[in-house]
Amino acid sequence: MYLEETFKTSLVSWFETNQRQMPWRETTNPYYIWVSEVMLQQTQVDTVRSYYQRFIQQFPTIEDLANADEALVLKLWEGLGYYSRARNFHTAAKEVVAQYHGEVPRNPQDFLALKGVGPYTQAAVMSIAFNLPLATVDGNVFRVWSRLNDDTQDTALQKTRKAYEIALEPYVQESSGTFNQAMMELGALICTPTSPLCLFCPVQANCEAFEKGTVLERPVKTKKLKKTHHYLYTYYIENDRGEMLIEQRTASLLKGMWEFPTFPADTSRETLVQELGEDLIIAETPSFSLKHQFTHMTWNIQVFRAKCKSQGQASRAFGKNRRWIPVAEKEAYTFPVPMSKIYDALQEAD
The missing domain is CATH 3.90.79.10 (Nucleoside Triphosphate Pyrophosphohydrolase)
Known part of the structure; x- marks a missing residue:
């Protein structure tokens, strides 16, 4: 695995210049960041923008969400799909109000214990809101990291996620939120599933898959079951x-x-x-x-x-x-x- 000093510097510098403007990147409010991360699961950024704005206008505080009727929460979620996300988030908001006096817990394990919070959401919210040293591993990060290392581990397996989290730990000891967002942004804009823009990649010099010509063969992932x-x-x-x-x-x-x-x-x-x-x-x-x-x-x-x-x-x-x-x-x-x-x-x- 690469641990080159120039890698993080090049990546973060690119991100700070080329990142997309998003409303949830203009706040340090952990509740708002949490809202965005829940909505962004399985949903495109352009779709989420308007939903995010309406949601926080209706529920400006976590207490407002906790006290809301489920029917209203689902109505504001209408069209986003994956409605269990909304129900779980609503339940988690009630847990935060009941157990933490309406303050999103800073302890990663406390946050992970909330309804619907998994390792990715834990790492994303804790690193972006509180700069805690946790590495996010989503589909974009799987793709970027597997190509950088020409890695053939099956990214559909939980053990691969854990291996990637461990490998990324050195990079999140400082400025973890910025680094995590930079990795995800690189996967969204440059290191895309098909037709990746390798010639414009800020960390092309670090990419083993580019050097070996195996970019489109990474990541390795077992086929999904037929619908x-x-x-x-x-x-x-x-x-x-x-x-x-x-x-x-x-x-x-x-x-x-x-x-x-x-x-x-x-x-x-x-x-x-x-x-x-x-x-x-x-x-x-x-x-x-x-x-x-x-x-x-x-x-x-x-x-x-x-x-x-x-x-x-x-x-x-x-x-x-x-x-x-x-x-x-x-x-x-x-x-x-x-x-x-x-x-x-x-x-x-x-």
Whole structure:
């Protein structure tokens, strides 16, 4: 592993000149930095900017977040995806208020013990906010460090992450937050997965993979498991009062969010009648289809329109997880991205 004196100097100098301007880089507030790190997991920087600003405007302190209703937290998160991040962060905020009087703990182990905080978030927040000597290892750092050392360890393995953290320790003894951000920025702007800009790299002289011509072969990572495909029918049901039927998800995926009644594509007519009532007229053919990708699965959805035959409501007495709402009140509820797409498409078609 490289430990050359010029490496960190060259990297940090490049970062200080070329770093992107981001609102969370203009603060030392550990709560704000934490917000950004949670949002940036699995989400592009350009997408996060507006969400970050809205979130801290709504919840300017960690106490504001802790005291908020979960529905509001999820509503502000709507469109970012990976909603467990929002729920865990909300829980962690409550823990900070209850256990640390609203102050983000400076002790790395205390911070790591909070809900949803893993080694990466621990290192990022603790180093950037408090300059503690912890090395961040995310996808960008995996890529940069494996190329610098022409390393063939499998970056999908936890032991490789630990090995990288140890190897990077000498570089984070001083100015840890700056160094960590510089490594991640280099991976985002120069040392990209495909078509890396090696000729513009400030640490090209330190890169073994560049010297050996193996840049595009690093990092080594075992292939992900194939995604499972789920085939679903979604029913957009309206009654004669201009209301639409929605239901709240109870499954762990997207739990607590609202959707239009959705069933596996092979659900029998008898089950639909039992669930939705006999007084519905369901279109025989779908209005349209869409596909939505999650990390581990794909939803293949066919959307059917439906109308109530009876006045007012369907005959079935719905539980608290289903309700009729005026179409105009959709924005008061938190819908996952595919359901918002369905809503927008049908409104445009009308």
